[in-house]
Amino acid sequence: MSAWTTLVGSSTMASGFGRDIARKRDGVQTREGFRIAASALLICVGYYLGARIGFMLRLPPATPSVLWPPNAILTAALLLTPPRRWWIYLLAALPAHLIVEVAARLPASLVLALFVTNCSEALLAAALVRQFSGGGTAFNTFRGLATFILCASLIAPFLSSFLDAGAMAVFRGENYWLDWRTRFFANVLTELTLVPPIVMIGSGQTAGVLPRPGRRLLEWGGLWLGLIIVGGIIFNWHPQSGTFVVLSHLPITVIMPFLYWAAVRLGPLATSLAVLTVEALAIWGGAGAWYLPSPAENVLSLQIILIVVTAPLLSLSGLMQERRQTRDAVRASEAFLSEGQRLGSTGSFSWRVDTDEITWSEQVYRIFEFDQAVPVTLELIGTRVHPEDIPLFYEMIDRARGDGNDFEYEHRLRMSDQSVKYLHVVAHGTRDQDGRLEYVGAIQDVTERRLSEEALSKVRSELAHVARATSLGALTASIAHEVSQPLSGIITNASACLRMLAADPPNVDGARETARRTIRDGTRASDVITRLRALFAKKEATTESVDLNEATREVVALSLSELQRNRVILQAELAVGLPLVTGDRVQLQQVILNLLLNASDAMTGVTDRPRQLVIRTERDEGHRVRLSVQDAGVGFEPQDVDRLFEAFYTTKSGGMGIGLCVSRSIIENHHGRLWAAPNAGLGATFSFSVPCAPGGVTGSDSFGTVRTPAVTYAEHCMRNS
Amino acid sequence: MVARSLVSIVDDDESVRESLPDLLREFGFTVQAFSSAEEFLASDCVAQTRCLILDIAMPGMSGPDLQRELTRRRQEIPIVFITAYVDETVRPRVLAQGAVECLFKPFTEQALREALNVALRAT
Numbered sequence: 048m049s050a051w052t053t054l055v056g057s058s059t060m061a062s063g064f065g066r067d068i069a070r071k072r073d074g075v076q077t078r079e080g081f082r083i084a085a086s087a088l089l090i091c092v093g094y095y096l097g098a099r100i101g102f103m104l105r106l107p108p109a110t111p112s113v114l115w116p117p118n119a120i121l122t123a124a125l126l127l128t129p130p131r132r133w134w135i136y137l138l139a140a141l142p143a144h145l146i147v148e149v150a151a152r153l154p155a156s157l158v159l160a161l162f163v164t165n166c167s168e169a170l171l172a173a174a175l176v177r178q179f180s181g182g183g184t185a186f187n188t189f190r191g192l193a194t195f196i197l198c199a200s201l202i203a204p205f206l207s208s209f210l211d212a213g214a215m216a217v218f219r220g221e222n223y224w225l226d227w228r229t230r231f232f233a234n235v236l237t238e239l240t241l242v243p244p245i246v247m248i249g250s251g252q253t254a255g256v257l258p259r260p261g262r263r264l265l266e267w268g269g270l271w272l273g274l275i276i277v278g279g280i281i282f283n284w285h286p287q288s289g290t291f292v293v294l295s296h297l298p299i300t301v302i303m304p305f306l307y308w309a310a311v312r313l314g315p316l317a318t319s320l321a322v323l324t325v326e327a328l329a330i331w332g333g334a335g336a337w338y339l340p341s342p343a344e345n346v347l348s349l350q351i352i353l354i355v356v357t358a359p360l361l362s363l364s365g366l367m368q369e370r371r372q373t374r375d376a377v378r379a380s381e382a383f384l385s386e387g388q389r390l391g392s393t394g395s396f397s398w399r400v401d402t403d404e405i406t407w408s409e410q411v412y413r414i415f416e417f418d419q420a421v422p423v424t425l426e427l428i429g430t431r432v433h434p435e436d437i438p439l440f441y442e443m444i445d446r447a448r449g450d451g452n453d454f455e456y457e458h459r460l461r462m463s464d465q466s467v468k469y470l471h472v473v474a475h476g477t478r479d480q481d482g483r484l485e486y487v488g489a490i491q492d493v494t495e496r497r498l499s500e501e502a503l504s505k506v507r508s509e510l511a512h513v514a515r516a517t518s519l520g521a522l523t524a525s526i527a528h529e530v531s532q533p534l535s536g537i538i539t540n541a542s543a544c545l546r547m548l549a550a551d552p553p554n555v556d557g558a559r560e561t562a563r564r565t566i567r568d569g570t571r572a573s574d575v576i577t578r579l580r581a582l583f584a585k586k587e588a589t590t591e592s593v594d595l596n597e598a599t600r601e602v603v604a605l606s607l608s609e610l611q612r613n614r615v616i617l618q619a620e621l622a623v624g625l626p627l628v629t630g631d632r633v634q635l636q637q638v639i640l641n642l643l644l645n646a647s648d649a650m651t652g653v654t655d656r657p658r659q660l661v662i663r664t665e666r667d668e669g670h671r672v673r674l675s676v677q678d679a680g681v682g683f684e685p686q687d688v689d690r691l692f693e694a695f696y697t698t699k700s701g702g703m704g705i706g707l708c709v710s711r712s713i714i715e716n717h718h719g720r721l722w723a724a725p726n727a728g729l730g731a732t733f734s735f736s737v738p739c740a741p742g743g744v745t746g747s748d749s750f751g752t753v754r755t756p757a758v759t760y761a762e763h764c765m766r767n768s
Numbered sequence: 769m770v771a772r773s774l775v776s777i778v779d780d781d782e783s784v785r786e787s788l789p790d791l792l793r794e795f796g797f798t799v800q801a802f803s804s805a806e807e808f809l810a811s812d813c814v815a816q817t818r819c820l821i822l823d824i825a826m827p828g829m830s831g832p833d834l835q836r837e838l839t840r841r842r843q844e845i846p847i848v849f850i851t852a853y854v855d856e857t858v859r860p861r862v863l864a865q866g867a868v869e870c871l872f873k874p875f876t877e878q879a880l881r882e883a884l885n886v887a888l889r890a891t
Contacts, residue, residue, distance in 0.1 A: 528825075531852035535873035536783035539791050542877035546794035561790055568783050612825060612853065 083132065086124075087139035093120045095143035102151070104330055112233050113330055113346050117144070118168045118207075119237040122199055123245035125173035133173070137166050157218040164214055168207035168234060172199035172242075186247045186315050187372070192365035196358050199242060204234035232350040239357050240326065243319040267313065274305045274324055282332030298329075299352050306356060310364035314371075318364040322357045385409050392492040398474070400448055400484040414470070414492045416462055433459035433467060451476045451484045457493070469497040525609030529575045536568035578605055581633060592627040592740045593635055595664055595672055602639045603662065606647075610660065613647050620663040626739035628672050630717040635737075638710040638721070642676040642733045645706065649680025649730065656729070667736045671719070675734035682731045683723070691723055710735075773888060774816045777801040778808045778834065779823035779850070788821065791877065795884070805829035809837065817845050819868075819887040824851040824858060835865055846887035850875065 097116030104113045117140070124136050141162060148158040175198035185191030212227035246252075281298045302325055309321040329349050385408070388394050394411030398404075405423040412419045415431050425444065432440045436458040447454050453475050460468040474488025544561040547554035578601055603619060610617050628635075643662065650658040659679045667673035683691060692711045707721075714721040719737035726732055775797040777788050782803075789799040800817075802808040806829055808820075820838075824831040831849055838845060849862050849870040859870040869883035 527854055528852040531854075531873040532781050533783060535850075535852065535875065536781075536787045538874045538876065539784070539787040543787060543791035543794050546791070550794075557790065561787065564783070564787055568787075571783070608825075608852075611827060 083135060086128075087135055090120070090124050090136050090139045091143045093124075093143075094140040095147060098143065098147040102147075113349065114237045114241070114326060115230070115233045116237055116241055118165050118204075118234055119241040120245070121165065121169035122172040122203075122238060123242045123249065125169050126176060126199075126242070126246050127249045130174075130177070133170070137169070140166075154218060157214060160214040160218065161211070164207055164210040167210055168203050171206060172203035172238065175199065175202060185252070186243050187252050187365065187368045189362060189365040189369055192243075192315060192361050195243070196239065196361060200235050200238040200358070204231055204238060208234060228347075232347060232354065235354050236326070236350050236357075239354060239361070240319050240322045243361070244316055244323070247316050267317065270305060270308055270313065270317070270321070271324065274302070274321060275328070277301055277305070278325060278328035279332075282328045299356065303356070306360055310360040311367050313364075314368045315361055315364040318357075318360055322353060322360075326353065389413070392495075394490050396474075396486075396488055396490060398486040398488075400451075400486065411490050414468065414490060415460065431460045431462070433461045435459070447474070447476070447486060448484075451478065454486075467494075468492055469494045525606060525612070526575070526579060528608045528612075529605070530572050533568035533572035533575070537565050537572070540565040540568065575605075589631050590629060591632060593630055593632045594625075595628055595635070595674060595737075596621040596625050598632055598636050599639055599662060599664060599674065602636050602643065606640060606643050610643070610647050613651060613658065615647050615650060615658045615660050618659065618661045620661060622663075622665045625664055625666065625672055626670075628717070628737045629740040630737060631713075634713045635717070638713050638735065639674065639676075641706040641710050645733070646676050646678035646680065649678050649682075651680075653680060670739050671736045672739055673734055673736040675732050677726065677730065677732040679726075679728075679730040682725050682729060685725060688723055692721075707733075772796065772798040773818040774798045774800065774813065775819045775821060775884070776808060776813055776817040776845075777821045778803075778805055778826075778831070779821075780804060780826045781823065781852075784823070784850075791880075795881065797884075805831070805834040805837075808834070814838075814843055814845075819884060820845045820847045822847050822849050824849055824862070824870075825853060832862055832865065835862065835867065839866070848880075848883045848887055 094117045097120045101112045101115045101117065121137065121140060125133050128136060144162045144165070145158060148161060149155075153161075176195055179198055180191055180194040186195065208227050208231040211230045212221075212223050215221045215226045216223040278298075281301050306318065306321055306325070309317040326349075388408055388410035392410070392414070394414055395408045396411050397406045403425055405425070405428075407415075407423050409419065415428070417423070417427070417431075421427065429437065429440065439456070440458055443454060443456050443458075446452075453473075455471075455473045457469065457471050460470060462468060469492070471491045471493045472488060473491075474486040476484055476486050478484055540561040544558045544565065547558040547561065599619070599621060603617065607617070639662075643660070646660050647658075650660070656679060661677040662674070663677070664672065664674050692707050711721045714735045714737065717737045719735055721733070721735040723731055723733045775792050777785060777792075777799065779785055779788075779801070780803055785801040785803065789801050792799045800811070800813050802811065804826060805822075808814065822831040822834060829837070831851075835847055838847075844866075847862075847867045849859075849867050850873055851858065851870070852873040854872055862870050868887040871879055871883060
């Protein structure tokens with residue numbers, strides 16, 4: 048047996064090297080030649096030993112061999128190697144054949160004839176298997192085993208035995224049909240039991256077949272221990288001949304459970320090896336347990352019974368092996384899916400609406416933190432749903448029950464430790480043949496995403512505040528101016544008022560007029576402070592209907608003197624009847640302010656042309672409103688357009704570079720878009736576009752074209768006062 | 769009786785044009801207010817103005833522009849600048865150009881009187 052294993056091992060390696068030879072490398076070729084020579088030598092040795100064993104397995108006196116291994120060894124060798132090398136291995140067996148047969152004192156011509164018939168069986172078997180199993184020798188599948196049983200263990204011995212018997216009849220004058228019968232059954236049984244283990248081990252089809260340490264090894268051990276004990280007893284029990292004829296089928300009856308065990312649980316390799324073990328035990332016991340008159344009949348009986356039992360058992364073991372592989376594949380796939388669900392925080396579920404039968408995947412149990420043993424019901428789910436979302440949850444259930452439409456919604460869970468989870472549920476409704484509704488869907492735990500969105504929103508709000516504070520710094524001079532003007536008026540008026548009252552007679556009318564103006568200027572200063580407070584307060588974003596024109600006017604009013612100080616000529620073209628937009632007024636004003644100040648800064652170095660700045664509002668396509676700020680400044684290079692909106696990118700010496708970045712995030716939060724484009728002439732235009740609020744337009748008043756900002760400002764102040 | 773001295777005010781801020789003349793009349797001056805440098809130059813008050821109270825930052829011709837224009841025309845009117853922009857560099861600049869004083873808004877009645885006294889003494 049060890050010689051066979053070595054032979055098979057090396058011939059496998061030889062075949063492996065056969066592929067490498069294509070690389071045409073001398074070193075490899077040399078090694079390849081060495082491998083072939085070693086394989087050939089081992090086949091020779093295996094053939095020799097097989098033949099010696101075959102002779103030994105003849106039950107005395109002078110009965111035919113129970114098994115004849117040489118042919119099976121040749122078949123296995125050919126199955127393991129490519130056809131172009133078959134002649135080498137067949138020739139390699141010749142010396143062994145000569146040594147064995149000449150020692151048996153057979154005439155030389157018969158010896159050669161027998162070699163030809165032996166080779167013919169192996170060639171037929173290997174060629175047929177190769178033809179009908181698609182080239183491979185898959186002994187782990189039903190199809191592979193069935194093809195092997197039919198081609199290699201039945202057809203090939205059936206045909207070659209005619210040649211065998213013919214040779215014996217011609218050269219030795221033996222009984223043709225008796226010889227045919229003897230050789231046929233011996234060859235069939237040998238092929239059936241010896242070839243599968245050799246080929247399976249030789250071609251590495253032992254994954255999941257050979258015992259591994261652990262329970263599987265224990266099972267193999269248990270099977271063989273039982274088989275050897277029971278077989279040893281039953282095959283060595285020799286009751287007086289004729290007394291127990293009725294028991295002639297007892298041995299196989301007792302042995303069958305072990306063979307079934309091997310076929311059902313342990314696979315084709317174990318099945319072949321178990322049958323081999325039975326053969327060995329039967330031969331050791333003298334094959335006498337069949338209680339037949341002659342040893343030859345006993346042997347024949349053993350052969351026929353084992354062939355009849357082994358062929359279907361091997362097929363069965365192939366089926367079972369396939370089933371196990373399918374099951375393993377399904378398990379691996381399930382594990383893969385489960386791991387995927389775990390990683391994606393997404394579980395799947397099904398819900399039969401008529402019976403309220405709910406099935407959850409493992410991950411859904413993990414999300415809900417329920418034990419998998421607990422049966423899922425709507426009531427159980429209800430205990431986890433966040434109390435505030437309970438009405439939503441049951442409304443969703445009722446709606447799904449009613450219309451059978453797909454649904455998608457989000458709700459929260461409150462876990463036993465009071466923590467909150469956010470779930471996103473998507474389900475698809477299907478109806479079976481009887482019209483019963485079933486939903487299949489996915490549940491995703493979006494808690495982390497939701498929390499990070501909240502964190503992001505908070506950071507954005509803080510950053511917006513920083514950006515506003517930065518603008519505040521830039522506006523300090525402007526703000527000081529805005530407050531100083533009315534203060535100056537207040538002090539001057541109050542001084543005049545005091546003087547008028549102190550005159551003799553007091554100028555009461557004049558004093559009243561100056562006091563009135565004092566109040567007006569006080570209101571004007573107060574308005575400035577109010578606007579500043581609104582624009583620079585740190586608060587969470589709110590949603591309201593915003594008149595973009597009015598918001599723009601306020602920002603323009605605050606920044607006018609800053610623009611004026613920078614000698615910027617502001618032209619406001621605010622569309623009449625502009626629809627309202629939905630959003631946070633202060634945040635939108637922050638964006639407008641940022642665009643205005645940027646435009647003004649971009650024109651600081653301009654001396655050769657008017658520092659013209661146009662701020663324009665207009666309707667945009669798709670029920671949107673667009674605001675654009677166009678300057679005549681330095682502009683930007685087209686390749687820098689993307690960088691403009693990156694945080695900390697700035698072209699200003701004192702800038703932080705967060706204004707445009709924050710502005711864009713604010714506009715995107717308003718489901719809008721903020722972009723920049725170079726002008727056809729000089730400078731650049733920054734625009735944003737946001738969706739309109741449903742219904743409502745602004746008042747019909749408009750700035751129109753403003754060439755004297757101060758006048759506009761004064762008008763604005765008067766309107767506010 | 770000595771004719772009252774004419775003080776002219778040029779400021780684009782309406783509130784200043786309303787309140788400052790009242791106060792100056794209380795001081796005893798004749799007052800004319802103009803909303804821009806151009807308006808002042810176009811008026812017939814230039815030659816009679818004994819003191820000019822002039823805003824620095826105005827659309828169009830600024831205060832310093834007017835100062836230079838008057839110098840060019842050899843109209844040596846004492847100028848008191850007033851401004852709401854607290855810019856420390858502007859004051860020395862206009863003083864170097866010959867201005868009497870530069871007041872930052874809001875200024876007190878006292879500061880204004882002193883500046884006017886200096887200006888009128890200069891003539």
